[in-house]
Amino acid sequence: xxxxxxxxxxxxxxxxxxxxxxxxxxxxxxxxxxxxxxxxxxxxxxxxxxxxxxxxxxxxxxxxxxxxxxxxxxxxxxxxx
Amino acid sequence: xxxxxxxxxxxxxxxxxxxxxxxxxxxxxxxxxxxxxxxxxxxxxxxxxxxxxxxxxxxxxxxxxxxxxxxxxxxxxxxxx
Numbered sequence: 001x002x003x004x005x006x007x008x009x010x011x012x013x014x015x016x017x018x019x020x021x022x023x024x025x026x027x028x029x030x031x032x033x034x035x036x037x038x039x040x041x042x043x044x045x046x047x048x049x050x051x052x053x054x055x056x057x058x059x060x061x062x063x064x065x066x067x068x069x070x071x072x073x074x075x076x077x078x079x080x081x
Numbered sequence: 082x083x084x085x086x087x088x089x090x091x092x093x094x095x096x097x098x099x100x101x102x103x104x105x106x107x108x109x110x111x112x113x114x115x116x117x118x119x120x121x122x123x124x125x126x127x128x129x130x131x132x133x134x135x136x137x138x139x140x141x142x143x144x145x146x147x148x149x150x151x152x153x154x155x156x157x158x159x160x161x162x
Contacts, residue, residue: 006121024145031127039120046112064105
């Protein structure tokens with residue numbers, strides 16, 4: 001089944017890419033007061049058990065996908081997206 | 082209000098980063114058959130109208146945040162994340 005990890009810079013962690021995006025959006029005329037850039041990973045896990053998939057994604061995030069020191073992550077299981 | 086754009090490589094578009102992540106996960110012993118890497122942008126929009134925020138994010142995505150030729154995007158408005 002498919003699962004997704006959404007990874008974001010933690011609150012208080014500097015995000016130069018997000019600042020650049022915010023500046024660019026304002027330059028284009030959009031009324032935004034801030035932007036933060038993160039990433040997402042869609043993983044096709046070889047299981048049909050949502051709980052098992054979530055537990056596996058949690059381990060993958062800690063071991064490889066995210067840096068828990070500076071990033072927070074949320075896991076979505078069985079999303080269509 | 083806060084809104085988020087989730088940006089993913091389109092189906093059929095080569096995603097070397099995702100392939101590398103999938104290989105690394107399998108090397109670590111995880112049972113995965115594929116991975117795709119995208120990005121997300123959280124934007125603090127200066128409006129309280131969800132429809133207006135969504136329309137603004139859609140324009141931002143076309144103009145700056147995504148490359149519609151090779152990427153698909155979905156917009157989530159008023160997420161807590």
